[in-house]
Amino acid sequence: GAGVSQSPRYKVAKRGQDVALRCDPISGHVSLFWYQQALGQGPEFLTYFQNEAQLDKSGLPSDRFFAERPEGSVSTLKIQRTQQEDSAVYLCASSRQGPNTEAFFGQGTRLTVV
Amino acid sequence: AQSVAQPEDQVNVAEGNPLTVKCTYSVSGNPYLFWYVQYPNRGLQFLLKYITGDNLVKGSYGFEAEFNKSQTSFHLKKPSALVSDSALYFCAVRDAGTGKLIFGQGTTLQVKP
Numbered sequence: 001g002a003g004v005s006q007s008p009r010y011k012v013a014k015r016g017q018d019v020a021l022r023c024d025p026i027s028g029h030v031s032l033f034w035y036q037q038a039l040g041q042g043p044e045f046l047t048y049f050q051n052e053a054q055l056d057k058s059g060l061p062s063d064r065f066f067a068e069r070p071e072g073s074v075s076t077l078k079i080q081r082t083q084q085e086d087s088a089v090y091l092c093a094s095s096r097q098g099p100n101t102e103a104f105f106g107q108g109t110r111l112t113v114v
Numbered sequence: 115a116q117s118v119a120q121p122e123d124q125v126n127v128a129e130g131n132p133l134t135v136k137c138t139y140s141v142s143g144n145p146y147l148f149w150y151v152q153y154p155n156r157g158l159q160f161l162l163k164y165i166t167g168d169n170l171v172k173g174s175y176g177f178e179a180e181f182n183k184s185q186t187s188f189h190l191k192k193p194s195a196l197v198s199d200s201a202l203y204f205c206a207v208r209d210a211g212t213g214k215l216i217f218g219q220g221t222t223l224q225v226k227p
Contacts, residue, residue: 043158091158099211
């Protein structure tokens with residue numbers, strides 16, 4: 001596709017509900033990242049994939065957060081038993097390999113836990 | 115640990131005037147520095163990057179940034195601001211190992227007619 005696509009754009013979940021957020025990266029991009037952005041803050045790193053391998057999950061805030069990219073393309077971020085503090089915008093980004101390449105971001109999924 | 119700091123929460127300029135949005139960095143090794151812009155309810159859009167070479171980097175929409183190693187700064191600039199430049203700007207450093215971006219807190223740019 002032309003850019004990184006995320007779905008849904010908006011999600012309202014009741015506290016305790018499980019949610020799944022989808023990211024379609026740019027075709028051919030090896031690297032995929034998930035970030036969490038709280039209101040008025042900069043994005044915070046959650047996890048990183050190189051192809052299907054999850055190489056860094058140091059930013060995941062708890063074991064309720066789980067991410068996968070089984071075929072090295074589409075990725076899903078799952079949050080179990082959502083809590084109010086999980087309310088944020090979840091951004092996905094993809095890039096070619098290497099720190100000198102720019103990452104391209106999707107529009108994000110705004111999660112509101114009520 | 116790598117980090118960036120954006121010392122100003124908000125910058126106000128009049129349309130047609132030059133603008134500067136400040137960023138300082140702290141990295142070990144070579145810095146890979148980026149600027150992104152975020153419009154309301156939108157994702158982040160890449161503006162420009164510094165990898166190596168010329169200290170003045172030119173990017174999208176007429177923006178440029180000046181890399182200053184001695185001052186560990188990477189300020190974003192534009193010679194003549196437009197009202198449509200009003201948005202949230204993020205400076206970021208990219209980790210050489212994982213490639214993850216470490217963002218500053220962001221600076222809101224307000225350009226008034």
